[in-house]
Amino acid sequence: MDSLCNVPLGSQGQAFIVAPSEICQSCRNPSGPKFILSNLRRPSHIHRKNAIPTGADRDVAESNISYAQLEISHLDKEINRLQQSLETLKNRRYALQKFQLQEQGLFSPIRKLPAELLRQIFLQPYLHSNRISVCYNPCEFIRTATQVSSYWRSVAHSCAILWSKFNAHPNSNMSSAVIAMIGPFIEKCILLSNEVPLCISLGGDCTPEILGESCMSAMAQSVHRWKDVTIWNGRLLKALESHIPTHKSLTHLEQLDLASITDPVTLKSSPKLTHLGVWQLGLGDTTGHTISFQSAPSLVHITIQEVMNPFAFFSNLPWAQLTIFESDGSEFSLDELYYTLQSMPSLRSLSLKGLTETTRSVTLSHLESLKLHGFENTNALEILIAPRLKMLHLEGDFDPDSVVEFLQRSRCSLEEFRIHLMFIDDTWQIQELKDIKKLHWEDPQFFSDGVNWLTNGNVPGVEDLFPRLEILNVCGIGFGLDGNTDAVEGLKDMLKSRLSPVHPERSEAVPNFISNVHVLKSVHISYDKDFSADEISSLKDFIQSDVVRLSGVDMLISDNGETIVKSF
Numbered sequence: 001m002d003s004l005c006n007v008p009l010g011s012q013g014q015a016f017i018v019a020p021s022e023i024c025q026s027c028r029n030p031s032g033p034k035f036i037l038s039n040l041r042r043p044s045h046i047h048r049k050n051a052i053p054t055g056a057d058r059d060v061a062e063s064n065i066s067y068a069q070l071e072i073s074h075l076d077k078e079i080n081r082l083q084q085s086l087e088t089l090k091n092r093r094y095a096l097q098k099f100q101l102q103e104q105g106l107f108s109p110i111r112k113l114p115a116e117l118l119r120q121i122f123l124q125p126y127l128h129s130n131r132i133s134v135c136y137n138p139c140e141f142i143r144t145a146t147q148v149s150s151y152w153r154s155v156a157h158s159c160a161i162l163w164s165k166f167n168a169h170p171n172s173n174m175s176s177a178v179i180a181m182i183g184p185f186i187e188k189c190i191l192l193s194n195e196v197p198l199c200i201s202l203g204g205d206c207t208p209e210i211l212g213e214s215c216m217s218a219m220a221q222s223v224h225r226w227k228d229v230t231i232w233n234g235r236l237l238k239a240l241e242s243h244i245p246t247h248k249s250l251t252h253l254e255q256l257d258l259a260s261i262t263d264p265v266t267l268k269s270s271p272k273l274t275h276l277g278v279w280q281l282g283l284g285d286t287t288g289h290t291i292s293f294q295s296a297p298s299l300v301h302i303t304i305q306e307v308m309n310p311f312a313f314f315s316n317l318p319w320a321q322l323t324i325f326e327s328d329g330s331e332f333s334l335d336e337l338y339y340t341l342q343s344m345p346s347l348r349s350l351s352l353k354g355l356t357e358t359t360r361s362v363t364l365s366h367l368e369s370l371k372l373h374g375f376e377n378t379n380a381l382e383i384l385i386a387p388r389l390k391m392l393h394l395e396g397d398f399d400p401d402s403v404v405e406f407l408q409r410s411r412c413s414l415e416e417f418r419i420h421l422m423f424i425d426d427t428w429q430i431q432e433l434k435d436i437k438k439l440h441w442e443d444p445q446f447f448s449d450g451v452n453w454l455t456n457g458n459v460p461g462v463e464d465l466f467p468r469l470e471i472l473n474v475c476g477i478g479f480g481l482d483g484n485t486d487a488v489e490g491l492k493d494m495l496k497s498r499l500s501p502v503h504p505e506r507s508e509a510v511p512n513f514i515s516n517v518h519v520l521k522s523v524h525i526s527y528d529k530d531f532s533a534d535e536i537s538s539l540k541d542f543i544q545s546d547v548v549r550l551s552g553v554d555m556l557i558s559d560n561g562e563t564i565v566k567s568f
Contacts, residue, residue, distance in 0.1 A: 118152070119159045126165060143185075160194040167230075169203030170210055182206070183215035190218045197227035197252040204232040204260060208239040220244045223268070224251045232279070234262035241265060249294075264290045275301040276317075281308070292316035304330045310340075319343035323366075326351040328373070338362055338383070351393075352380055361385060371418075372396070381406040393418040400427040407432035417466075418442070424450035429465055436466045437518075443476040451490045456497035456517055467517045469498065475526040488535045492542050495523065499551040520553050527559040539565045 053061050105111070113121075125141045142162045146153040156162055166189045168182045190198070200219075208216060220243030231237045237258060250270040258265075259279035273296045281304075291314055293299070301324040302317070304310050310330045322344045328351070332340065341347070341362045348366050353373030367386040371393035381402050389412040394403065404427060407414070412432055418440040444450055456464045498520045531539070539557055542548065543565040548555060555567040 115155050115158075118155050122156055122159060122162055126162060157192055160192060160196045163189040163192040164196040165199040167201035167203075168206045168211075169201070170205045171203075179210060182210055183212040186211065186215050187218045190222050193225075195225065198222060198225045199228040200226065201230040202233065202236060206233055206236060208236055211236070216240060216243050220248075223248050226250055227252045228255045229253065230257040232257075232259040234258075234260045237261060237265060238263050241267070244268060258291070261291065265292070267291075267293045269293070269295040270299075271295065271297060273299050275299075275303070277303040277305075278307055278314075279305045281306075281310075290314075290316060293318075297321070300324060302326070304328070306330060310336075320345065323347060324349040326371075328353045337380075341384075363387070369393075372398075384410070386410045387412055389414060391416040391418070394422065395420040397421055400425070404428075404430055416440075419444075421445060424453050424465070426453065426465075428453075429463055433466065435468055437468055438471040439466060439469055439473070441472075441474045444474060447474070447477050448487055448490060451487075451494045454498075455490075455494040464517055470518050470520060471522045472498075472520055473522075473524045475524070477525070477527045477529070488531075488538055491525070492538070495520070495542075495555075496547050499547050499553055519551060523553060523555045523557075525557045526561075529559060531559045531564060536564055543567055 052058075122142060122145060142156055146156045166186060168186060170179050170182060211219075216239060220240055223240075223244050231240075249268045250273065253270045253273050255275040255277075256267075256270075256273060257277035257279070259281075261278070261281055270293055273293070276291075276296075276299060278291065293316075296318060299318055300322055302314075302322055303326040304314075305328040307327075307330040310327065310332065319340070320343060323346050325340075325344060325347060326349075330353075337352075341350075341364060344364075346366050347364050349369040349371075350364065350367055351371035351373070361383045363385040366388060367384075368388055369391040370384070370386060370389055372380055373395045381398070382405075384406065387410055389410055392403075392407075392414055400422070407430065410432070413435045414433060415435055416438040417433065417436050420442040421444075422441075423445045424441070441450070453465050456467075498517075543555060543557075548567055553567060555565070557564050557566070
């Protein structure tokens with residue numbers, strides 16, 4: 001390399017260039033193959049001076065520049081030609097490779113699959129999709145499968161159920177060409193699905209203009225096949241309603257979800273409809289819009305979310321036959337909740353979020369499940385009486401005294417208790433909680449204190465808390481672990497007391513079934529804080545102990561989503 005770099009530029013009266021493929025370790029100049037420029041001459045003394053060339057030297061330099069520019073132009077053209085040739089060769093290779101794979105596919109065992117088995121494979125996305133959503137459309141797989149071969153296409157087209165679930169949720173990221181295909185594709189699905197009941201999901205940006213008149217007509221003509229339908233555009237719903245023939249009814253409709261309704265809607269007779277969901281109704285609008293059915297004798301479940309003045313909008317619905325009512329962020333007027341609940345004497349499950357004050361109480365004689373969200377719902381406990389309540393789910397900072405008063409007023413016997421952002425203490429030692437079999441405690445406050453109260457026999461002279469507890473789930477623990485083993489030891493003591501056949505503080509061996517204290521069958525505890533190495537070791541020793549092994553309990557303890565120990 002050194003000898004090449006030391007050759008004087010312009011020696012022998014010939015110019016040359018060095019391809020900079022390497023760097024000389026001695027002089028740090030580019031070194032590599034040397035290309036002789038035979039048509040160029042330059043006196044060596046020009047490059048040894050610091051002065052601008054003049055006279056004959058200037059003419060030589062300018063001639064060299066012109067020649068080099070012309071050669072560069074020719075070389076650029078040659079490079080471009082070679083690149084095009086290379087691209088042509090690549091495309092040819094890709095085409096041959098694709099052809100080769102297609103020819104190899106002729107010998108693939110999958111070609112031996114009978115049509116019935118192939119149809120069962122196509123059905124898998126349909127079978128594993130209970131409801132269609134924005135993110136998943138089972139027809140996408142079928143649309144891809146039909147492009148494999150004419151045989152696959154004929155098999156797919158012959159299976160009507162494959163085309164009975166589809167969605168259309170256009171958005172700004174879609175090209176105009178893709179959006180233009182939505183209407184024709186829906187028409188194809190309706191045609192190929194024959195008389196199979198339809199599951200349809202149409203997004204908020206799916207307008208009548210996007211679907212087109214032909215698609216709207218096809219959907220209206222197939223209204224008797226609607227089974228599970230979501231329409232998030234009120235204008236689209238109104239347009240479809242106007243297209244539906246008068247003699248058609250919603251014969252197969254079982255679930256209907258609507259959003260952003262802009263005009264009063266009266267739907268056709270729906271003998272099988274069981275669940276109605278309504279979202280974002282009346283926001284920023286004081287006129288109110290009414291939803292009603294010509295007939296809906298099977299409607300038992302209504303879900304509303306962000307609906308202003310809900311009772312006014314749904315005054316024509318068959319409230320008396322409802323067994324499940326869920327409200328999220330829907331503000332009731334002063335006494336509207338009272339009248340709404342009074343209108344549902346057969347209610348078995350109630351979920352509420354977002355209430356205003358009311359002072360009247362109402363008895364829900366058949367209510368078995370109650371879920372209250374948020375921090376503003378304590379007043380709901382003050383007006384409800386539920387003598388048959390089996391499951392209570394509280395999300396928020398509820399006053400324990402108001403919960404106790406509600407349970408004592410209801411004189412119910414709970415079997416499942418789910419609490420969020422609450423604490424456990426002796427407040428819960430009431431008769432109405434003694435039959436609790438399942439406790440789900442999420443994001444608990446003062447967990448270490450709760451562990452002490454959950455430990456059987458921990459407080460002398462005090463009855464055990466939740467004596468019939470069999471399933472314990474605690475998740476999102478962020479309190480109580482202070483970098484020492486005290487919290488973990490307390491947890492182990494609590495679990496021991498609920499797994500051992502005797503109380504730890506009792507000298508005599510009294511079986512739990514005699515003392516009316518049940519043994520835990522399932523435990524799942526998750527922390528939002530990493531365990532120390534000592535804590536992990538202590539828990540692993542505990543999970544392998546005779547107390548855990550002989551109890552047969554399914555136990556899982558994790559931190560930050562990582563499983564630390566499990567017994568199954």
